[in-house]
Amino acid sequence: MNIISIGEVLWDLVGSAEHLGGAPFNFAAHLAALGHNVFFISAVGADERGQRALERMSEMSFSSRYVRRLIEDRTGVVTVTLDKQGQPQFVIHRPAAYDFPQLNESELNELVFCLPEWIYFGTLLQMSPQARQLTIKILDSNLKARRFYDVNLRANCYEAGLVRDLMSRASVVKLNEHEVAEIGRLLGGPPCSLEEFCRSYSQLFRWEAVCVTCGADGCVLLIGDRYVTARGYPVRVVDTVGAGDAFAAAFVHGFGAGWPASEIADFANRVGALVASRPGAIPKWSLEEVRQLQRPIEVREEK
Numbered sequence: 001m002n003i004i005s006i007g008e009v010l011w012d013l014v015g016s017a018e019h020l021g022g023a024p025f026n027f028a029a030h031l032a033a034l035g036h037n038v039f040f041i042s043a044v045g046a047d048e049r050g051q052r053a054l055e056r057m058s059e060m061s062f063s064s065r066y067v068r069r070l071i072e073d074r075t076g077v078v079t080v081t082l083d084k085q086g087q088p089q090f091v092i093h094r095p096a097a098y099d100f101p102q103l104n105e106s107e108l109n110e111l112v113f114c115l116p117e118w119i120y121f122g123t124l125l126q127m128s129p130q131a132r133q134l135t136i137k138i139l140d141s142n143l144k145a146r147r148f149y150d151v152n153l154r155a156n157c158y159e160a161g162l163v164r165d166l167m168s169r170a171s172v173v174k175l176n177e178h179e180v181a182e183i184g185r186l187l188g189g190p191p192c193s194l195e196e197f198c199r200s201y202s203q204l205f206r207w208e209a210v211c212v213t214c215g216a217d218g219c220v221l222l223i224g225d226r227y228v229t230a231r232g233y234p235v236r237v238v239d240t241v242g243a244g245d246a247f248a249a250a251f252v253h254g255f256g257a258g259w260p261a262s263e264i265a266d267f268a269n270r271v272g273a274l275v276a277s278r279p280g281a282i283p284k285w286s287l288e289e290v291r292q293l294q295r296p297i298e299v300r301e302e303k
Contacts, residue, residue, distance in 0.1 A: 010076030021281035026245035151175035230265035242281025247272035
């Protein structure tokens with residue numbers, strides 16, 4: 001598939017280590033590893049971290065054609081603190097170069113010509129007026145593409161009106177169970193179960209599908225009227241940074257191939273668990289390793 005991903009590329013600072021990341025970049029990298037053609041739109045600074053980011057993309061055979069290098073802005077960084085369970089806390093340092101992506105008319109036309117099946121966007125980048133304007137232009141220029149919205153709420157990096165607008169532009173939405181509660185609070189909805197959330201919000205915003213990740217417990221998924229609960233895979237967690245992005249890439253891979261909902265949920269859980277078992281957001285992994293993970297107890301579907 002041809003897929004556009006617009007958003008942040010940055011360095012996750014975990015103790016003394018630096019890992020290349022950013023949710024839209026992680027998503028794009030995992031989809032590229034699954035064999036898809038990804039057009040990644042972002043920006044880095046004209047600094048050492050920016051140069052290293054571009055070099056890493058080249059090593060990964062990952063095109064940086066639409067990644068601007070800006071003189072006046074620094075490459076993005078996030079300070080990550082992991083708790084004993086490998087769960088991260090983020091301090092996002094902004095403004096950063098990724099807040100100011102740029103495409104000229106020729107590049108916009110190139111992206112239209114490639115006939116993308118998917119366009120991915122998240123919340124954090126859309127707090128930048130310049131980035132939001134470019135995202136809307138891309139969406140409006142590719143009306144046949146599915147729109148994948150990864151909610152991915154970060155402290156001080158979202159607003160109720162923005163989240164509602166992005167949900168209204170999406171055809172598929174991914175979020176975690178904590179974000180379900182936060183969206184209910186933001187939009188004034190009553191407390192509800194995950195299934196009630198999936199069904200009511202899908203009907204309200206006319207989504208094709210919605211998936212909610214539940215950490216080690218797996219995920220729930222609604223495609224059309226098919227609701228799936230899929231248990232997670234037990235792994236030794238190193239850090240969970242990027243696991244949700246890997247899950248999102250695996251979901252798009254399965255959904256785009258027309259797999260049944262239960263198979264999509266199981267595959268996405270497998271890939272997310274494998275990434276959580278390794279350091280960094282985009283560790284190397286193989287489909288054979290995904291297949292070898294021990295199966296969970298159950299996958300349940302309901303209508």
